[in-house]
Amino acid sequence: EFEKWFTRPSNRWNRGNDLSPEALRAMADFIMERDARREGKTIVGDKSPNVLLNGKAVSEMHTFYPDARLIYIVRDGRDTLVSHLFQNFIDGEEHLSRNQLALRDEFARNPDPFMNGEKSLFTETSIRRMASGWVKNVQETDRMGREIYQDRYYVLRYEDLLREPYETIQKVWAFLGATPQDVSGKVASEMASNPDAAYQKEVAGDLVQNLEKGKRGSWHELFTERDKRIFKEIAGETLIAWGYEKDMEW
Numbered sequence: 603e604f605e606k607w608f609t610r611p612s613n614r615w616n617r618g619n620d621l622s623p624e625a626l627r628a629m630a631d632f633i634m635e636r637d638a639r640r641e642g643k644t645i646v647g648d649k650s651p652n653v654l655l656n657g658k659a660v661s662e663m664h665t666f667y668p669d670a671r672l673i674y675i676v677r678d679g680r681d682t683l684v685s686h687l688f689q690n691f692i693d694g695e696e697h698l699s700r701n702q703l704a705l706r707d708e709f710a711r712n713p714d715p716f717m718n719g720e721k722s723l724f725t726e727t728s729i730r731r732m733a734s735g736w737v738k739n740v741q742e743t744d745r746m747g748r749e750i751y752q753d754r755y756y757v758l759r760y761e762d763l764l765r766e767p768y769e770t771i772q773k774v775w776a777f778l779g780a781t782p783q784d785v786s787g788k789v790a791s792e793m794a795s796n797p798d799a800a801y802q803k804e805v806a807g808d809l810v811q812n813l814e815k816g817k818r819g820s821w822h823e824l825f826t827e828r829d830k831r832i833f834k835e836i837a838g839e840t841l842i843a844w845g846y847e848k849d850m851e852w
Contacts, residue, residue, distance in 0.1 A: 604622070604625065605620070605622060608620050608621040608622050608625065623665050623666055626666055627666045627667065630648075630666065630667075634646045634647070634648065645778055645779075645780055647670075647671075647673075654686075654735065654739055655739075656738050656739050656742040656743060657742035657743060657745065657746040659743060660672065660742075660743055660746040660747050660750055660751070661746060661750065664750050664751070670751075670754070671751070671754045671755070671756070671777065671778060672747055672751045672754065672755050672756070673755075673756045673757075673758070673774060673777070674743055674744060674747050674755070674756070674757045674758075675757075675758055675759070675760050675763070676740055676744075676757060676758070676759050676760065676844055677759070677760035677761070678760075678761060678818070678819075678821070678841070678846050679733065679736040679737070679740070679833070679837050679840065679841060679846075680821035680825060680833060680841075681818065681819065681820055681821050682736055683724070683729065683732045683733065683736065683821070683833075684723075684820045684821050684824055685820075686732065687723060687724070687728075687732070690702075691706045691709075699725065699727075699728070701725050702725060702728060705722075705723050705724075705725070706723075708721075709723060716824060717823050717824065718823070719823070719824075719825065719826050719827070720826070721826070722824075722825075722826040722828060722829050723824060724829055726828070726832065729829055729832050729833065730832060730836060733832065733833050733836040733837045734836055734837075736837060736840075737836065737837045737840045740840060740844070741840070744757060756773075756774065756777045758770060758773070758774070759844065759845070760818075761818050761846075764793075764818050767789055767790075767793050768786055768789050768790075771789055830852070834850055834852075838850050
């Protein structure tokens, strides 16, 4: 209904253009700026961890926020696949095939064979699709971020946040032009908090009790030799390019 209104030819104030981008920008500004005022902040943004639109995510953001700064956080593709799979296990059944649903139920009943690499949680079709998707998402997002946002684009690795949280966040603050004082304790507090893990245990305790959400290296426990071989074939070079591996011998 709003689209009809925005594009109605009789509305002379839109000069024949679709004002949806401007309207969505105004709405997003209102929501984020209101929360920023409540917290006494002058820098505000949105974190969208499940954006899997590849380069389209960057171009769509630029449609509404060409003047914003974009921070892209890359994560090891192997852990990314595990994370997305369990997210679908918990609240994305519509994205799962019948075979994947059966694997989920089997894991919930007896996770041991899956946790020691005897059985895979991925069908061959699913791991090929997901590995290809990770490569495309990382490559397109980074390329378009650099092309479109240029010096207003910043990229970092999720694992660097875990390993050196304060040092990594300091670089982000510098990129944003922020100069917070005496906040190392707050960074440590945030690192100790894991609300998503608490939520997952609440809604799917049996399924996720053996996993720590956000932990680095979960793939070591859950990838079979077949999974490793397929991931190397599709995404091995991308792992090396981002510094996750030095070669294919893993």
